[in-house]
Amino acid sequence: xxSSFATSHPRKLAAQLLNFAFVLSTAFMLFKGLAxxxxxxxxxxxxxxxxxxxxxxxxxxxxxxxxxxxxxxxxIVVYNVKGKDIPIVHRVIKRFGGGAEPLQLLTKGDNNEVDxxxxxxxxxxxxxxxxxxxxxxxxxxxxxxxxxxxxxxPWVKTVIxxxxxxxxxxxxx
Amino acid sequence: MSATTKIAxxxxxxxxxxxxxxxxxxxxxxxxxxxxxxxxxxxxVLGYSAVIIAGTLFYxxxxxxxxxxxxxxAPAVVAYFVLNSVFTYWIWFVEAGCVFxxxxxxxxxxxxxxTDKHIPIYKCDVTFTPAPxxxxxxxxxxxxxxxxxxxxxxxxxxxxxFQQWLASEVPVVGAADPxxxxxxxxxxxxxxxxxxxTGNNAxxxxxxxxxxxxxxxxSSRRRK
Numbered sequence: 001x002x003s004s005f006a007t008s009h010p011r012k013l014a015a016q017l018l019n020f021a022f023v024l025s026t027a028f029m030l031f032k033g034l035a036x037x038x039x040x041x042x043x044x045x046x047x048x049x050x051x052x053x054x055x056x057x058x059x060x061x062x063x064x065x066x067x068x069x070x071x072x073x074x075x076i077v078v079y080n081v082k083g084k085d086i087p088i089v090h091r092v093i094k095r096f097g098g099g100a101e102p103l104q105l106l107t108k109g110d111n112n113e114v115d116x117x118x119x120x121x122x123x124x125x126x127x128x129x130x131x132x133x134x135x136x137x138x139x140x141x142x143x144x145x146x147x148x149x150x151x152x153x154p155w156v157k158t159v160i161x162x163x164x165x166x167x168x169x170x171x172x173x
Numbered sequence: 174m175s176a177t178t179k180i181a182x183x184x185x186x187x188x189x190x191x192x193x194x195x196x197x198x199x200x201x202x203x204x205x206x207x208x209x210x211x212x213x214x215x216x217x218v219l220g221y222s223a224v225i226i227a228g229t230l231f232y233x234x235x236x237x238x239x240x241x242x243x244x245x246x247a248p249a250v251v252a253y254f255v256l257n258s259v260f261t262y263w264i265w266f267v268e269a270g271c272v273f274x275x276x277x278x279x280x281x282x283x284x285x286x287x288t289d290k291h292i293p294i295y296k297c298d299v300t301f302t303p304a305p306x307x308x309x310x311x312x313x314x315x316x317x318x319x320x321x322x323x324x325x326x327x328x329x330x331x332x333x334x335f336q337q338w339l340a341s342e343v344p345v346v347g348a349a350d351p352x353x354x355x356x357x358x359x360x361x362x363x364x365x366x367x368x369x370x371t372g373n374n375a376x377x378x379x380x381x382x383x384x385x386x387x388x389x390x391x392s393s394r395r396r397k
Binding site: 011014015018021022024025026028029032033035036041042 | 214220223227228230231234238240247257337
């Protein structure tokens with residue numbers, strides 16, 4: 001089978017390469033489509049820490065929604081802190097303003113002793129609505145563990161990608 | 174090349190079909206049929222346009238972040254899935270299993286192949302117009318044969334019986350390759366020869382059979 005691949009005409013080669021590229025691009029575009037609908041840059045997030053136990057475990061996959069949602073106390077949200085690239089998944093415990101005054105939010109992990117003030121940027125005491133990526137609307141347990149594996153062992157990502165590539169290239173039609 | 178192509182013993186109808194699909198254009202090329210690649214080219218253009226859109230979005234998103242690209246993301250996603258649908262439609266309905274489309278001295282020909290799952294029979298839908306085009310209409314033909322006709326028991330593809338089958342079944346190919354047109358296979362070994370043998374004409378029948386075997390070439394008779 002590999003020998004027939006090597007002697008392929010350029011068109012056939014292009015077609016097989018296209019199959020591989022298609023798999024990747026469709027996955028990517030589905031993700032982006034969901035991001036547009038949910039108005040959230042990353043609508044699918046994996047829980048990386050245990051700070052929200054027992055509600056969320058490490059490795060859970062959560063789905064976020066940001067369109068037309070006002071953030072209430074008790075919502076689980078994902079937010080970004082300026083200067084840090086890992087988003088945090090915690091619960092909103094206090095809410096100020098929201099009417100004439102700008103909305104201010106305080107968050108805390110269920111499993112943490114203290115609120116998130118220390119996690120915010122130096123001098124920042126509250127979150128703004130704009131800092132919140134989205135609110136949790138659903139979750140699937142355990143599924144996200146693959147991503148944690150990818151983070152802890154980056155070579156796994158390369159292996160999986162190579163595997164997908166090889167199977168698509170060697171398949172026909 | 175085709176004579177030494179080997180398939181694994183745990184062969185599936187799909188592998189047999191793929192090898193046969195590869196052999197078909199090779200055979201027709203050898204008969205000086207010029208292949209028309211329009212279908213494949215359109216498919217490639219459609220597919221790669223979609224992939225390029227996805228790639229561009231990926232690049233901009235990676236470089237400039239979500240906020241900057243947000244305005245372009247929605248249209249890009251829509252464009253991508255529209256192209257994707259057209260691409261899928263093209264493959265399913267327009268290309269529809271086309272393995273070869275081309276033109277030669279003896280006429281135009283388009284061959285689309287298919288197999289049913291788990292049934293090792295190669296089926297072709299042939300659309301052809303014999304030359305000269307002004308005096309001949311377009312004709313359609315459905316032909317089929319089991320893979321055992323051109324694959325050995327240990328999985329080798331043998332070109333000769335495949336070429337004979339194609340040349341005998343399709344007039345345009347047969348006209349270009351008369352050496353491979355075999356009457357017996359053309360009729361299909363499905364038809365049984367009925368011999369009336371009585372005590373009186375047994376010797377006559379035997380003589381007839383001997384004469385028939387010599388003329389047709391013993392090797393072309395196949396046992397099921």
